Amino acid sequence: MTTRISIQTHDFDVNAEIAALTEGRSDIGAVVTFSGLVRGDDSLTAMTLEHYPGMTEREIAAHVAEAEGRWPLLGVTVIHRVGRLLPGARIVLVAVASSHRGAAFAAAEFLMDYLKTRAPFWKEEERAGDTRWVEARASDDDAAKRWR
Amino acid sequence: MTLVYFAWVRQKVGAGEERIALPAEVTTVAELAAFLRAKGGGYAEAFADDKRLRVAINQEHAGWDAPVTDADEIAFFPPVTGG
Numbered sequence: 001m002t003t004r005i006s007i008q009t010h011d012f013d014v015n016a017e018i019a020a021l022t023e024g025r026s027d028i029g030a031v032v033t034f035s036g037l038v039r040g041d042d043s044l045t046a047m048t049l050e051h052y053p054g055m056t057e058r059e060i061a062a063h064v065a066e067a068e069g070r071w072p073l074l075g076v077t078v079i080h081r082v083g084r085l086l087p088g089a090r091i092v093l094v095a096v097a098s099s100h101r102g103a104a105f106a107a108a109e110f111l112m113d114y115l116k117t118r119a120p121f122w123k124e125e126e127r128a129g130d131t132r133w134v135e136a137r138a139s140d141d142d143a144a145k146r147w148r
Numbered sequence: 149m150t151l152v153y154f155a156w157v158r159q160k161v162g163a164g165e166e167r168i169a170l171p172a173e174v175t176t177v178a179e180l181a182a183f184l185r186a187k188g189g190g191y192a193e194a195f196a197d198d199k200r201l202r203v204a205i206n207q208e209h210a211g212w213d214a215p216v217t218d219a220d221e222i223a224f225f226p227p228v229t230g231g
Contacts (some may be wrong), residue, residue: 036231049230050154052223053205080230092231112231118209120223121230122155133156136227 001068004061007051009083012093021075021097028074032104033095034112040087040143045126049082049091056080063114067096071103078111080121108125110143110147117144149218151184157201164191170218177203178212180222187208187218194224202227 002021006012014033022028038047064076075097085091094111098104123134174180178198185195191198195201203210204223216222 023206040154051230052152052204052207052225054152055204055223059208060210116231117228120154120204120225120228122226124155125228133226134229140231 001073003061003064004077005064005145006079006080007053007056007082008079009081011081011107012079014090014093014095015091017077017079017095021077021095027099028097029099030101030104031095032108033100034042034108035090036092036112038085038089038091039122040086043127044087045128046084046086047091048084048124048131049080050122050124051082053081056120059119061114063111063118066114067107067110071098071107073098073103073107076107076111078115080115080119081116082121113140113144113147116140127137149216150221152221152223154223156226157194157224160190170216174209175215175221176212177210177214179206180216181212181224184224200226209218 008109014035015121018031018033021031060078064078067073079093081091094108096104096108102140125132125134149168150167153161158164171183174183181195181198184191197207198212201224205214206221
């Protein structure tokens with residue numbers, strides 16, 4: 001299986017990432033992608049993401065390996081942006097390739113649920129000149145627990 | 149040992165990383181947190197409530213009763229909010 005994990009400040013191109021996953025292959029029947037965007041609600045003006053270099057990549061790689069053990073996957077790409085992002089910007093991409101859609105949908109959801117609860121990223125929101133660290137949500141923990 | 153801090157823990161402590169000599173009486177994460185809390189100032193604020201903090205030892209999630217050694221990299225941070 002091909003795996004690509006990138007923590008980066010710059011934007012990503014979803015179509016280019018799908019093309020990279022599938023290029024030159026005829027065994028892939030399904031690619032599921034999830035894109036996360038900065039939601040500009042409650043007059044949010046910007047969001048800054050911080051991560052733990054090294055641990056973040058390891059944590060994501062461990063969960064990609066776990067997904068590969070659970071479903072017959074042919075390729076996984078996880079891209080997570082860090083730094084200061086404006087409303088509407090892409091933050092995260094999970095792309096999963098498999099022979100059939102069931103495995104691709106399930107693995108993409110599994111990876112997103114674990115990304116939100118285990119991968120060391122933190123978000124600080126800016127509103128009207130004030131900054132505030134985002135609190136973890138119990139609903140995200142509940143979503144990840146479904147997979148245990 | 150190396151201590152690393154993220155998000156508001158980093159801001160309260162006033163540094164992202166520091167090296168300290170592990171005191172002989174400190175053998176677990178909980179004891180390390182208590183030692184840091186006792187330094188006062190920003191440390192006391194950052195470590196005021198253990199329940200608001202998470203910890204990693206050598207870049208792996210760990211619990212409060214996990215053992216620590218002087219060779220470890222210990223990270224303290226709030227619950228993660230990525231994705």
